[in-house]
Amino acid sequence: MSNDDELHELLHAAGRLIQWALQPRKHPVAESEYRELLERYHDHPSFRDTVQAIADGLGLHIVKVSAFGMVLAPSEDSVFSVTPLNYRPSGSTDERLIDGLIQVAIISTIYPNAQDLEDDATLARPPITVDDVEATLQNICNQLEESVRRQPDPLIDDLEAGLYEAWRVYRDKAQAKTTEDGRASSATTQGMISRGLEFLEKQGCLTYASRGEPKQYRPTWRYQTLVQERSAQHIYTLVHSLLAAPLSEKEK
Amino acid sequence: MTTSEYPIRDVKLHSTEDNGSSFTGDKILPSIHDAVLMDNVWDRHLTHQTRVLLCVEPLLRVLRSDENRSEELEHYDSLALTLKLLDHIVTHSGLEHEADSDTAMRELLPLMEAMDQAASIEPDIERQMRMAKIVLGALRNDKEGLRPFKRIYTDFASGHAIKRELAVRLIEERYTARGDIVLHLSNEATNLLLNALAHDIEDEQAAAEAIVQSQLARGHLQDAISTARAARLYSSRLREKIERLLTSTRRDLSRVDWKQEVPRILSESLKHLESRCDVEHNIIKSAREKQDALTPGSEEAYYLTKLILIISDCRQCHMELQQQLMEAPQVFLDEQERQVFAIHRRLDLPDMLSDVLTPLLSMRRVVAAQALPIISASCFGVRAPNAFTLTQHLQRLLQPRREPRPETVPVAEWEPIAASNDQLRYTRDVYERTENYLNTLQRPVRLAYLLQQALEAGESELTLEVILFSVLRHFDPYDVDAPKFLTIKTDDEQFFISNFYGDNVLICDYAEERKDEQ
Numbered sequence: 001m002s003n004d005d006e007l008h009e010l011l012h013a014a015g016r017l018i019q020w021a022l023q024p025r026k027h028p029v030a031e032s033e034y035r036e037l038l039e040r041y042h043d044h045p046s047f048r049d050t051v052q053a054i055a056d057g058l059g060l061h062i063v064k065v066s067a068f069g070m071v072l073a074p075s076e077d078s079v080f081s082v083t084p085l086n087y088r089p090s091g092s093t094d095e096r097l098i099d100g101l102i103q104v105a106i107i108s109t110i111y112p113n114a115q116d117l118e119d120d121a122t123l124a125r126p127p128i129t130v131d132d133v134e135a136t137l138q139n140i141c142n143q144l145e146e147s148v149r150r151q152p153d154p155l156i157d158d159l160e161a162g163l164y165e166a167w168r169v170y171r172d173k174a175q176a177k178t179t180e181d182g183r184a185s186s187a188t189t190q191g192m193i194s195r196g197l198e199f200l201e202k203q204g205c206l207t208y209a210s211r212g213e214p215k216q217y218r219p220t221w222r223y224q225t226l227v228q229e230r231s232a233q234h235i236y237t238l239v240h241s242l243l244a245a246p247l248s249e250k251e252k
Numbered sequence: 253m254t255t256s257e258y259p260i261r262d263v264k265l266h267s268t269e270d271n272g273s274s275f276t277g278d279k280i281l282p283s284i285h286d287a288v289l290m291d292n293v294w295d296r297h298l299t300h301q302t303r304v305l306l307c308v309e310p311l312l313r314v315l316r317s318d319e320n321r322s323e324e325l326e327h328y329d330s331l332a333l334t335l336k337l338l339d340h341i342v343t344h345s346g347l348e349h350e351a352d353s354d355t356a357m358r359e360l361l362p363l364m365e366a367m368d369q370a371a372s373i374e375p376d377i378e379r380q381m382r383m384a385k386i387v388l389g390a391l392r393n394d395k396e397g398l399r400p401f402k403r404i405y406t407d408f409a410s411g412h413a414i415k416r417e418l419a420v421r422l423i424e425e426r427y428t429a430r431g432d433i434v435l436h437l438s439n440e441a442t443n444l445l446l447n448a449l450a451h452d453i454e455d456e457q458a459a460a461e462a463i464v465q466s467q468l469a470r471g472h473l474q475d476a477i478s479t480a481r482a483a484r485l486y487s488s489r490l491r492e493k494i495e496r497l498l499t500s501t502r503r504d505l506s507r508v509d510w511k512q513e514v515p516r517i518l519s520e521s522l523k524h525l526e527s528r529c530d531v532e533h534n535i536i537k538s539a540r541e542k543q544d545a546l547t548p549g550s551e552e553a554y555y556l557t558k559l560i561l562i563i564s565d566c567r568q569c570h571m572e573l574q575q576q577l578m579e580a581p582q583v584f585l586d587e588q589e590r591q592v593f594a595i596h597r598r599l600d601l602p603d604m605l606s607d608v609l610t611p612l613l614s615m616r617r618v619v620a621a622q623a624l625p626i627i628s629a630s631c632f633g634v635r636a637p638n639a640f641t642l643t644q645h646l647q648r649l650l651q652p653r654r655e656p657r658p659e660t661v662p663v664a665e666w667e668p669i670a671a672s673n674d675q676l677r678y679t680r681d682v683y684e685r686t687e688n689y690l691n692t693l694q695r696p697v698r699l700a701y702l703l704q705q706a707l708e709a710g711e712s713e714l715t716l717e718v719i720l721f722s723v724l725r726h727f728d729p730y731d732v733d734a735p736k737f738l739t740i741k742t743d744d745e746q747f748f749i750s751n752f753y754g755d756n757v758l759i760c761d762y763a764e765e766r767k768d769e770q
Contacts, residue, residue: 022636060634072634076625082632084624090666093621100624103631104612108604117601139496140610166620167613203633222633231630236602238626239611242619 014051021070024204064225071225094169102196107227109136110219121224127209127216130193141167294408306403306418307440314390325383327371333360333387338445341435350434357384391423477562483528484566490521491573498583505587525570532563686718691736696760700747
């Protein structure tokens with residue numbers, strides 16, 4: 001095989017590995033090509049470097065590679081990332097904010113302690129329900145509301161300018177409401193949490209532990225790895241950089 | 253209370269012609285003390301009770317006068333004679349032979365004879381008649397010329413203590429149709445004698461009923477129930493708070509402040525319990541005692557039963573809280589012993605609840621929204637963007653409609669909203685600039701020339717885009733707007749300018765072209 005052919009084969013294999021990793025429901029156990037490529041990734045540094053270079057070019061971070069598969073995380077501007085607009089094409093800024101809070105709350109519910117993030121990602125975390133996530137958010141909102149109970153109400157000008165706390169946005173949303181045909185409305189916090197969990201299930205981040213009421217969701221190895229190895233720290237760093245930024249800079 | 257305690261007094265007299273009491277109000281201007289809102293400490297019932305007691309005062313004065321009587325009359329008990337007199341008058345009231353002064357006094361003679369005998373004194377009718385006259389005169393208020401008895405009392409209104417005067421008669425003389433003068437009791441004296449004084453004051457049941465009725469009438473029972481319910485809710489919240497603290501302690505002792513916060517909460521809970529336990533114990537005890545005295549099935553008994561049930565429930569809640577308080581210190585000690593040798597977490601791992609979610613929720617909305625793109629990218633993982641294929645699209649359109657499964661989340665309808673937050677790609681200014689180029693053509697020009705012109709004029713890439721889109725739009729058969737320019741593809745010439753390339757079509761003014769055709 002000539003050098004060009006080798007290079008072509010290398011790039012092709014690297015591409016194939018990445019495309020397998022982009023399919024979260026595919027497992028090396030069931031796909032021989034995926035399994036072989038993973039072994040090649042472990043055994044051959046040149047192949048590894050090639051895969052990493054292509055992933056970098058596509059705006060993808062390789063979080064972990066193991067016998068369970070390859071876990072990728074998109075950068076913020078990657079075409080492979082799910083943006084708030086992709087998740088909710090028609091919705092207000094407040095609804096997108098609540099979607100974001102719900103995602104962080106899902107992680108917080110699965111990992112209520114910092115120590116939990118140290119656990120082995122192959123250790124299955126307990127399942128969660130919509131009510132669990134709701135309780136996580138409502139508890140914090142209650143505490144924050146309690147802490148400002150004796151302070152004056154927010155100013156109208158601040159409200160119009162959006163200069164009020166995020167917990168008020170969540171608190172203002174109705175928890176539950178039924179539609180005319182008796183279904184639970186999706187325009188409530190419960191509906192939005194349910195939607196978030198279902199989306200993660202479609203992304204291969206969660207699986208159904210139970211489909212009966214209440215529906216239970218269990219994080220997959222892929223999701224646990226993503227959160228423990230990258231997402232938790234990443235979001236934490238971002239939040240604290242926002243907290244540390246001067247007020248005028250934050251509100252630009 | 254003497255008037256000297258009130259610096260100014262403005263007396264307003266109000267006289268009455270008919271029988272019955274009346275009272276005048278003395279408005280005392282505010283004293284040097286601050287006005288106190290009396291609504292909470294003075295009930296209108298108390299004013300009524302004060303007036304009732306004042307009606308009895310003349311009777312008691314008769315009794316007190318025994319001490320100052322002459323020696324020969326001091327053995328007579330004037331109170332007994334008073335009651336007999338009143339009873340005689342009311343017994344004959346409205347009948348054929350009503351009581352007059354003579355018959356009323358003579359009615360007292362047997363009593364006085366008995367008192368003479370009891371005192372070992374020789375009965376003397378003259379002495380007895382003198383005594384009877386004294387008693388009758390005292391009840392008629394002969395000293396004041398048969399005018400009403402006037403008694404001053406204190407009332408409270410609008411935050412001020414004011415003096416009022418009660419004018420009351422006990423016995424009055426009235427003319428009959430025959431022209432005789434007979435004795436009548438006033439309404440106050442009649443009610444006193446027949447209602448208040450007629451009760452068996454030692455009757456427990458009557459007393460219990462009266463108390464409960466009074467409390468019901470004033471809303472005190474309902475208040476007791478409402479207060480107990482509020483206390484129960486507070487206990488329940490305290491219990492939940494302590495439950496959370498104990499759970500957090502079991503997870504990680506270092507995350508709970510057992511030096512200040514927890515002892516403060518435990519102390520607060522204990523104080524709350526102490527105050528409520530005493531109050532509720534007394535209420536239940538008192539309520540049970542009253543309940544035993546009441547007739548079963550009566551309205552008062554029903555309210556008391558309800559009160560007992562609610563307060564018992566409150567006590568149960570308090571006991572659960574107390575149980576928790578008793579367990580809390582032991583939990584702390586056990587966890588301290590267990591966790592002291594536990595491996596501590598890496599310092600760089602965040603606590604998602606306290607280090608991430610809580611600060612995010614505390615942030616201002618506009619600041620928190622800045623975190624959304626990274627949160628989405630971090631939480632959702634990767635998603636391969638779907639490429640459109642005609643085959644898939646046709647298949648989707650042709651497949652039969654599937655009813656959603658009951659357990660699936662219904663897809664929300666898209667609601668087009670006017671999102672003022674969204675930035676338009678092309679502003680009005682860009683469109684206006686584009687129109688300058690396309691609507692002011694002097695002669696037919698190539699698209700490349702137009703683009704070059706715009707580029708050299710320093711137009712932005714957005715303007716160039718709009719020029720190109722406008723040209724492309726010309727080929728849209730459904731474009732209903734009247735064209736202002738024409739686009740003609742005459743050959744296969746291509747252009748490459750900046751980041752744009754394509755057919756180098758000819759553009760000319762629409763009106764000019766029409767004129768040429770004609």
